[in-house]
Structure formats: C-alpha cells, structure tokens
Amino acid sequence: MGGAALIEIRGVRKSFAGQARALDGVSLTVRENEFFTLLGPSGCGKTTLLRIVAGFERPDSGEVLLAGKDICPLPPNLRPVNTVFQNYALFPHLTVLENVAFGLEMRGAKREDAKTQARQMLETTMLGEFGARLPSQLSGGQQQRVALARALACKPRVLLLDEPLSALDLKLRRTMRAELKRVQRETQITFIFVTHDQEEALAMSDRVAVMNEGRVRQIGEPAEIYDAPGDRFVAGFIGETNFLPGEITGCENGFLRVLLGGGATVAVAAGNGEKSGAVTVAIRPERAALHSPADTAANAENIVTGEVRDIVYLGGTTRYDVVLPDGAALSVSESNESGGGNYAARFARGEKVCASLPRDSLRALER
Amino acid sequence: MVTGAGQAAKMPGFAAWTGVFYAFLYAPIVILVVFSFNAGRSATVWTEFSFAWYARAFANKSIQQAAANSLIVAFSATAAATFLALLAALALTRGRRFRGAGACHLAILAPLMIPEIVTAVATLVFFSAIGLRLGLFNVFIAHTVFCIPFAFLPIWARLQDMNETLECAARDLYADAWQTFRRVTLPLAAPGIAAGAMLAFIISLDDFVITLMVADAGSTTLPVYIYGMVRMGTSPEINAVSTVLLAASATVAVASHFAARRARK
Numbered sequence: 007m008g009g010a011a012l013i014e015i016r017g018v019r020k021s022f023a024g025q026a027r028a029l030d031g032v033s034l035t036v037r038e039n040e041f042f043t044l045l046g047p048s049g050c051g052k053t054t055l056l057r058i059v060a061g062f063e064r065p066d067s068g069e070v071l072l073a074g075k076d077i078c079p080l081p082p083n084l085r086p087v088n089t090v091f092q093n094y095a096l097f098p099h100l101t102v103l104e105n106v107a108f109g110l111e112m113r114g115a116k117r118e119d120a121k122t123q124a125r126q127m128l129e130t131t132m133l134g135e136f137g138a139r140l141p142s143q144l145s146g147g148q149q150q151r152v153a154l155a156r157a158l159a160c161k162p163r164v165l166l167l168d169e170p171l172s173a174l175d176l177k178l179r180r181t182m183r184a185e186l187k188r189v190q191r192e193t194q195i196t197f198i199f200v201t202h203d204q205e206e207a208l209a210m211s212d213r214v215a216v217m218n219e220g221r222v223r224q225i226g227e228p229a230e231i232y233d234a235p236g237d238r239f240v241a242g243f244i245g246e247t248n249f250l251p252g253e254i255t256g257c258e259n260g261f262l263r264v265l266l267g268g269g270a271t272v273a274v275a276a277g278n279g280e281k282s283g284a285v286t287v288a289i290r291p292e293r294a295a296l297h298s299p300a301d302t303a304a305n306a307e308n309i310v311t312g313e314v315r316d317i318v319y320l321g322g323t324t325r326y327d328v329v330l331p332d333g334a335a336l337s338v339s340e341s342n343e344s345g346g347g348n349y350a351a352r353f354a355r356g357e358k359v360c361a362s363l364p365r366d367s368l369r370a371l372e373r
Numbered sequence: 374m375v376t377g378a379g380q381a382a383k384m385p386g387f388a389a390w391t392g393v394f395y396a397f398l399y400a401p402i403v404i405l406v407v408f409s410f411n412a413g414r415s416a417t418v419w420t421e422f423s424f425a426w427y428a429r430a431f432a433n434k435s436i437q438q439a440a441a442n443s444l445i446v447a448f449s450a451t452a453a454a455t456f457l458a459l460l461a462a463l464a465l466t467r468g469r470r471f472r473g474a475g476a477c478h479l480a481i482l483a484p485l486m487i488p489e490i491v492t493a494v495a496t497l498v499f500f501s502a503i504g505l506r507l508g509l510f511n512v513f514i515a516h517t518v519f520c521i522p523f524a525f526l527p528i529w530a531r532l533q534d535m536n537e538t539l540e541c542a543a544r545d546l547y548a549d550a551w552q553t554f555r556r557v558t559l560p561l562a563a564p565g566i567a568a569g570a571m572l573a574f575i576i577s578l579d580d581f582v583i584t585l586m587v588a589d590a591g592s593t594t595l596p597v598y599i600y601g602m603v604r605m606g607t608s609p610e611i612n613a614v615s616t617v618l619l620a621a622s623a624t625v626a627v628a629s630h631f632a633a634r635r636a637r638k
Contacts, residue, residue, distance in 0.1 A: 062541050082544040095542035099560045108556075109546035160547065 009038035012196050013059065013164060018068035020054055028054045029065070030220035036164070036198060037213075041190050043199045045207040046217035047243065052200045055217075056166050059198065060089050072163065083112070088157035089166040093173060094149045096141035102152050103128065103137035109160040124159060131155045147178045154186070158193060165190075167199045171206065183210055204244045208232060216240045232290075238371045241288045248294070248336050250287045250310075254370065262370055267332030272308045273365040285370040291339035293367035296326055296353060297360045308363045312336060314353050324351060328361060336361060402619070409612035416607060426613040436614060439598035442509060446594060447577040450516035451524070454577075455570040457517070458524035459562075466532040467540075467558070485522050492519060493586040500587065509592040512584060516577045523576050524569035531565025532558075564632050571629035575622050 013036040020029040029051045036042045044052040057063045059070055061082035069076045077085055088109065096105050107124035111117055128134050131151055141149055150170060157165055167186070171179045187210050190197045201207055207214050208228040215225045216239075224236040235241035238249065252264040252272075261273040264287055274287055299311065315335075316327040321342070328336045338361055342349060353359055381387065409427070413420035430436050461481055465474060484492065496515050505511060539561065543553040581596040588597060595618055602611050 060541075060545055062544070081549075082541070083547045083549050087545075089542070089545045091538055091542060093536075093538065095536070095538040097539060097542070097557060108543070108548075112543075112547040112549075112552055112556075156546070 009040060011035045012038045012040075012073060013198070014071040014074075015055070015059075016069050016071070018055065018058060018065045018070065020051075020058065020063060020065050027220050029058075031068070032217075032220070032222055033068075034215050034222055034225055036196060039194050039196055041187065041197045041199065041210055041212045043201060043207040043211040043214045044217055045201055045204060045214050045244075048202055050217040051220040052202075052217050053168055056089075056168055056198065056200050059164070060087055060166055061085050086163040087166060088160055088162040088164075089168065090153050090157045090170045092168045092170065094141070094153040094170075096149055096152055096156070098141055100140075101137065102133065102139050102141065102144070105141065105152060106156045106159050109156065113160060127155050127159045146174055147182065150174060150182060151185075154189065158189070158195070161193075162195065164196045164198060167197060169201055170199075171201070172203070179206075186210065208244070216243060218243070233367075235288065235369060235371070238286060238288070238373070241369065241371060246291050246337065246339075247288050248291060249371075250289070250330070250334050250336065251284070251332075251373065252287050252370075253284055254282045261365055264368075264370060266310065266330070267334055268310060268312075268330040269332075270310045272310070272363055272368060274368040274370045275366050276370070284373050286373045287363075288369045288371055289336075289363055289367055291325060291337040292323070292341070293364060294336065294338045295362050295364075296328070296338050296340070297362065298353075299358055299360050301360070308365055308368075309360050310336070310363065311358065311360050314355055314357050314359055317351050317353070317355060319349070319351070326351075326353060326359075328359060405612050406616050406619070408609055409616045411609055411612075414609065416609065416612070426609040427617075430610045430613040430617075433610070436595075436598065436610075439593050439595045442512070442588075442592055443578055443595040445509065446512050446516050447574050449513050450520050450577045451570050451574040453513075453517040454520035454573045455524045455528075455566060458521050458528055458569055458573075459566060461521070461525055462529040462532050463558075466529065467537075481525050482522050484519055489519075489582045493583040496583060497586040506589070508589060512588050512592050512594065515583050515587045516580065519580070519583060520573035520577050524573040527568040527572065528562065528565045531562050531568075535561055567632040568629050571625045571632065575625050575629075578618070578625075579622060 015032055015034050015036075018029050018032045019027065021027040032051070032055060044055060046052045054063060058065050058078075061077070061080060064078060070078050072085070072087070077087075096102075097108065100108065103121060103124050106127055107117075107120040110120035110123055115123065125134070125137060128137055131154070133148065133151055133155060136144060136148060136152070141152065144152065150173075153170070170186075171182050174182060183206060186197075186199075199207075199210065208231075211228055213225060213227055214231050216223045216231060218239050224231060224240045226234075231240065232244055235244065235247070241247045242249070250266050252266040254262050255265050255271065256263040257276065258273070260276055262276050263271055264274050264285060265271050266287065272287065310330055312328040312330045314326055315329045318325040318327070320339075323339045323341050325337055325339045328338060330336055340352070408416050408419075410422050410424070411419055412423035412425060458481075461477075465478055496518075500506070500511055505514075535558075539557055540553055543557040544550075548556060579596060580594075581600065584594050585597050585600070588594060593601070595614065599611055599614055599618075602608065602614075
C-alpha cells in the first residue's frame with residue numbers, strides 16, 4: 007500500500023473546556039485507497055480526531071490537509087467527506103430512500119435524479135425492497151447498511167466510520183466486518199475507521215494508528231503493531247502480552263542481554279527502544295513454549311523456569327499460567343491440535359516447567 | 374412504617390375518597406354543561422332539553438364580538454409567542470454556548486412564577502405610561518408575552534431530547550445551516566412546536582386577569598365578557614357560552630396531549 011497521501015494531519019491539538027487535552031499534537035498521514043484505523047480505548051481522542059476531519063470540531067492548532075489543501079476552515083457540508091455515525095443517525099422522519107437521496111439532493115441534484123441514484127445505490131446494497139420503509143422499521147444490521155449506503159451515495163473522497171459496528175451483536179459484527187472490507191476494496195474509497203476493538207482493527211485495516219491519551223502511540227500495519235509493539239501501552243492494548251521486568255546488561259550480535267527478575271538472562275531482539283537500564287520484556291502467550299525440565303531438547307538459550315499455577319482450557323487453545331521465581335506471571339498458550347475427544351493437559355497444576363522465549367519474539371520496552 | 378402509592382391504594386375508603394375528590398373537581402362543571410341545555414331559566418330545576426340558550430348566545434352581537442376578539446387574539450398571540458419561543462429554544466439548545474444562557478432560560482420561565490395580577494397591573498401601567506392605546510393590539514401584545522413561556526417549555530424539551538447527531542449528519546451530507554434546519558431540525562421539532570402552540574392557544578383563550586386590565590371597551594374577550602354577564606345576574610346563556618369555551622379548550626388540550634405523545638416517540 008504505497009498510495010499517495012490523501013489526508014495529512016499535522017500537529018493537531020484540541021482541548022475542551024474543563025477537560026484534559028483531548029488531542030495533544032497528533033500527526034499522521036492517510037494514503038489514497040487505504041483502510042486506515044484509529045484504535046484506542048474510550049477517551050483516547052480518536053473520535054475527536056474523526057470529528058475534526060469531518061468538520062464538526064475545529065482544532066485549537068495544527069492543520070488537516072485533504073489532497074494538499076487545508077480543510078479546517080471549511081464547514082462539514084463543503085468537505086468531500088462523509089461519515090457513518092456510531093448510532094447511524096438515520097433521519098427518523100424520512101424513508102430509507104429519502105435518507106440515501108438526502109446528500110445527493112443537498113449537493114444540488116434534482117429530487118427525482120437523487121431518488122433514482124439512491125434507488126440504484128439501494129439495489130446494489132441489497133436494500134432495494136426497504137426503500138419505502140422508515141429507519142425504525144429496520145433491524146440494526148439493516149440500519150447499518152442504510153447508513154453506509156447513505157454515506158457512500160455521494161462518493162466521498164474519504165469515508166469516516168465512527169465505531170459503526172459497536173451496536174451490533176457479535177455474529178452480525180463479523181459479517182459486517184467482511185462486508186465493510188469488501189465495500190472498501192470495491193469502491194476504492196479511503197476509509198478512516200474508528201474503533202476500540204483491537205480484533206476489528208487487526209482484521210480490517212491496511213494500517214492502524216494506536217492512540218492513547220490524545221497522542222498517537224504507534225502507526226503500522228496490523229502485523230507490525232502486533233509483533234513489534236513500540237511501547238508498553240501498545241503491547242498491552244493489542245492482544246495479550248506478558249510483561250517481565252528486567253535489566254539490560256549488555257548487547258551482543260545485535261541482541262540485547264536482559265537479566266530478568268528471576269535470575270535468568272535472555273537475549274532480546276534490539277528494537278528501536280531502550281538500550282540500557284530497567285526495561286520490561288514483552289512476549290505474546292502463543293510465542294512462548296513450555297517444556298518439561300527433563301526435556302533436554304529444550305533450547306539451552308532463553309529459558310526461564312517456573313511453576314504451573316493454573317490451566318485454562320479454551321477450546322482451540324489451552325492457556326498455562328506460569329509463575330516465575332520472582333513472582334512475575336507468564337501466560338503461555340498452546341494450540342490444541344489433536345482432537346478426538348481425548349484432550350489431556352500436557353502439564354499439571356503445580357508442576358515445574360521450563361519456558362523457552364524465542365529471542366525474535368521478545369521486545370524490550372520502556373517500563 | 375412504610376407508606377407509598379401502593380399502600381395508599383389499599384387503605385379502606387380509598388375508592389370513596391377518590392370519588393369525592395373527582396366530584397369536587399368536576400361536579401360544578403358538569404352541572405354548568407347540563408343546565409346549558411335546560412329550556413327553563415332556572416339553574417337548579419331541570420325542565421326540558423333545548424338548544425335555546427345556545428341559539429340566543431350565538432345571536433347575541435356582543436358575544437359574537439367578544440368571541441371574535443378572543444379568537445383573533447388567541448391565534449395571533451399563539452403564532453407570535455410560538456415563533457419567539459422557537460427562536461429562544463433554538464438559541465438555548467443549538468446555539469453557541471454563551472455567558473448568561475442559564476439566566477436567559479430562567480428569565481423566559483420566570484413569568485410562570487410571577488402572580489398574574491402583578492403582571493396585569495404592570496402591563497396596564499406600562500401601556501399607559503408609554504401611551505400605547507391600540508385596542509385589541511394591546512391585548513395581543515400582552516397575550517404574546519405571557520404565552521411565550523408556555524410555548525417555550527415543550528419546544529425546548531423536544532429540542533433538548535433530540536439527538537444532535539442528526540443535525541451533524543445533515544451537515545455531513547452537504548446541507549447548509551438553513552437546509553439542516555428546514556429539512557431536519559424543524560420536522561423533528563414539529564411535535565414540540567405543535568404542543569407548545571396549542572398550550573399557548575388555550576392559555577390565551579382562557580386568560581382573564583391580564584385581559585381585564587388591558588382590554589378597553591371595544592376589545593373585550595369572551596372570558597371578560599362572561600364575567601360582565603355574571604355580574605348582571607346569572608343566565609343559562611352564560612352556561613351555553615362557557616360550555617362552548619370549555620369544548621374549544623378541551624379539544625385543543627386533547628390534541629396537544631396527542632401531539633406531545635407523538636413527540637415522545
């Protein structure tokens with residue numbers, strides 16, 4: 007995805023009266039035809055940033071460029087940007103067809119032409135039969151599709167989606183996820199998608215910006231965000247992560263040597279992070295592997311020992327909660343490959359185990 | 374001891390007391406209506422059913438004039454008060470937050486708490502001080518003023534409840550500020566506006582104290598005229614006029630109730 011920059015956000019700051027700063031100097035670039043996600047916990051500023059791009063808020067400072075032009079002075083109706091709102095914001099007094107035709111008509115199309123175009127839009131989104139209904143007569147999923155059709159009917163340069171799936175139940179959410187992704191591919195419209203759901207972000211996005219407390223913590227492709235989190239917040243927010251406190255003792259062949267609290271020394275891939283001092287070593291539960299201490303095949307390097315405290319069977323995987331000598335917790339998840347109804351945990355509660363931590367899967371992050 | 378609505382309903386004699394309460398409220402009105410159809414002059418002895426008093430009342434030129442005045446004032450004051458109340462409600466719910474917004478809100482509603490006689494005297498004194506003597510127009514101004522808070526409340530409540538995201542959505546879909554107002558805000562606020570207007574209409578139609586002070590000889594409204602008739606001695610004609618006024622108020626009140634119910638949906 008090496009498209010040209012379509013939206014450039016430069017040093018945007020915004021605070022609301024009586025509150026902490028909502029956006030504290032956000033800069034990022036969204037490329038043409040990209041599915042870009044703003045991911046973060048509630049209150050991180052992602053919705054405020056979206057509202058600034060839509061034109062509902064004005065930044066205190068900084069600029070927002072659309073195709074090289076600062077759009078901050080423009081009101082929302084003069085921006086080639088449309089929004090799918092969290093609760094859809096369908097006009098309750100207008101029919102589905104009138105809802106979809108609204109934007110076209112406001113942009114100057116004759117009422118009849120707008121209706122014709124809206125009808126075509128409804129046909130292509132399989133909503134043709136609902137044109138004459140009021141939004142209140144539709145299910146949540148149908149309302150969601152109408153909101154999408156209404157926003158896309160005007161063929162915006164950028165489509166903004168503010169947690170559009172959060173009001174749907176889990177199954178429908180999965181379906182809509184795939185549908186949104188397909189629509190984005192087919193229409194070639196740039197999507198900026200706001201969510202607090204990391205699974206959604208990983209599944210749909212070309213690139214993800216992880217936000218917290220009004221700042222962008224990391225921008226990257228989903229695998230990059232997951233495998234190479236830039237800081238402790240990102241590592242903890244996306245997926246599950248073990249954090250093991252340690253101390254950098256040296257550097258060797260491009261790998262940091264970290265002395266963990268339990269006394270073991272591990273090699274850690276040197277990221278662009280810390281070079282010395284106290285760090286926290288992060289590793290995903292599925293990247294670590296457990297061995298019996300007797301198992302001599304266990305890699306001699308990057309081994310920590312501990313005791314199994316708990317075993318959680320999760321169907322596709324089993325999670326072992328291991329306590330290390332210094333009291334740090336290490337979760338290890340193993341996939342259950344053999345089925346046949348004869349599952350048995352590989353280790354028992356209270357058993358001593360060795361965990362090997364592959365050095366490429368370890369990240370040394372600021373504590 | 375725990376007492377509440379549930380316990381009160383189980384008290385012995387609850388039903389009887391409720392009956393007495395409603396009788397106290399409505400018996401005089403029922404009697405008034407019933408005797409408006411009485412053929413005889415007596416307000417206590419029933420003779421036979423008749424529309425005679427209605428016919429007499431409708432034929433009475435003074436009553437016609439007073440009824441016409443009442444309707445002219447009620448319609449024009451309702452229109453003016455509802456329009457002003459809508460502007461105020463829009464400013465307080467949709468405008469930029471401004472200093473003194475709370476005080477403005479309070480000032481709009483304060484007339485509801487001021488004794489009517491005070492407003493009446495103040496209005497009379499004010500009109501004569503500035504030398505405004507325009508007959509019915511004076512009544513219209515006075516009515517517009519006291520109807521504003523009544524029209525304001527339902528409109529304000531409706532706008533307050535309305536999801537502002539809908540207006541954002543309209544702006545997002547290329548509607549300018551005026552189009553947003555006309556195509557989204559106004560239709561959605563309509564039930565509140567209708568309820569406010571009907572409330573204002575009833576209040577204006579029924580007003581007595583302020584009108585008595587402000588209206589001069591030619592601009593008497595129906596309630597003031599009825600009061601004049603009562604002072605001359607009761608007659609079933611009064612019952613007939615009052616019943617018509619009651620029917621008009623009740624119709625508007627019921628319509629207002631349904632408008633408000635639609636607004637809540």
